[in-house]
Amino acid sequence: MAEQRQRRLMTVACALCVFYWVHCCSLCAVAILDPIDFLALQSVRKSLNDLPGSSFFASWDFTSDPCNFAGVYCDADKVVALNLGDPRAGSPGLTGRIDPAIGKFSSLAELTIVPGRVFGQLPQTLYQLKSLRFLAISRNFISGVIPANLGLLRGLRTLDLSYNQLTGSIPRSLGTLPELSNLILCQNKLSGSVPPLVSPSLTRLDLKHNGLTGSLGPTALPPSLQYLSLSWNRLGGPVDRLLIRLDRLNYLDLSLNQFTGPIPGRIFGFPITNLQLQRNQFSGLVQPVDQVTIPSVDLSYNRLSGQISPMLSTVQNLYLNNNRFTGEVPGNFVDRLLAASIQTLYLQHNFLTGIQINPTADIPLSSSLCLQYNCMVPPVQTPCPLKAGKQKTRPTSQCNEWRG
Secondary structure, three states, X not given: OHHHHHHHHHHHHHHHHHHHHHHHHHHHHHHHOOHHHHXXXXXXXXXXXXXXXXXXXXXXXXXXXXXXXXXXXEEOOEEEEEEEOOOOOOOOOEEEOOOHHHHHOOOOOXXXXXXXXXXEEOOHXXXXXXXXXXXXXXXXXXXXXXXXXXXXXXXOOEEEOOOOEEOOOOOHHHHHOOOOOEEEOOOOOOEEOOOOOOOOOOOEEEOOOOEEEEEOOOOOOOOOOOXXXXXXXXXXXXXXXXXXXXXXXXXXXXXXXXEEEOOOHHHHHOOOOEEEOOOOEEEEOOOOOOOOOOOEEEOOOOEEEEEOOHHHHHOOEEEOOOOEEEEEEOHHHHHHHHOOOOOEXXXXXXXXXXXXXXXXXOOOOOOXXXXXXXXXXXXXXXXXXXXXXXXXXXXXXXXXXXXX
């Protein structure tokens, strides 16, 4: 009996030890995190909530280790990354405001908020995140201006504030960030001019769908750029001297602006996959230096003139419509069109006088040709886009006036 009693006491003692060990370790785990970071996490949680259908914050139980929370990543006793919201495509995001306490994280290198309904202004305290490398808060309802003091984040490499409701100008301080490689501010309500961007690391610049105005100087953008989109703004002036410096571009979209002057022939030799210069006021001749290997080139709705260069016949999708091109269409265009090497050739609304193609030629079903509204009767009847109108030929008076 005494022996059994002793065994029971030992069992109870062991159970108490296990409980004590687990309880103490749990407390230790909570205590591991820097107290300032712990309090900052609590402030973040109080200011943001899950949208219906989201369960992102379900794991944020502050009686356990915060480093095990969803979207929280730690290094030793510091939070180094915050990915707020469920990153799965199409999942509901978060709502609420970004608490100014976000600036308390002394070692935070990455801050992202997934698409949702987060609103209000960007906290001015973001500049305190001296270790920040990656800041992405896109597709939410952030309003107000971009804080100029973000220019104090000298290690920032990516800034993505796209698809929000930001207003005001782009701070000039962002243009001097030495490590910045991605600046994505598209789909906002930004105004003013594009500040000089001199970061030697900048490879992606996306400012499309804003209200930006003014011109771009020859050295306004760094030659390191590989992706440039400025479409759907009100930018103007010549860009030929700027473009010839950007010989690393693989994507260029300047469409729907008011750019003027010539298009430099050299850019047709850049490693671009999609060249979009449509709906501007570019003028003069188009003279590529060599055969163009860019798959898609859109120069439509400009003021370009002269004869169409044979060097453009190697483009798969070519849009030259609504310009002032004259003369005959080069024969190599016809050859490549009939060989199905050209998928789209839009030449409507110019002053072209002829094309050497047999009226009975069998144009491949995979190819689209439009010749409407030129100074000739189209020798072949092919479907054209609705915007081309119903008139087959330009009035003789306009053709004579242009020739004169």
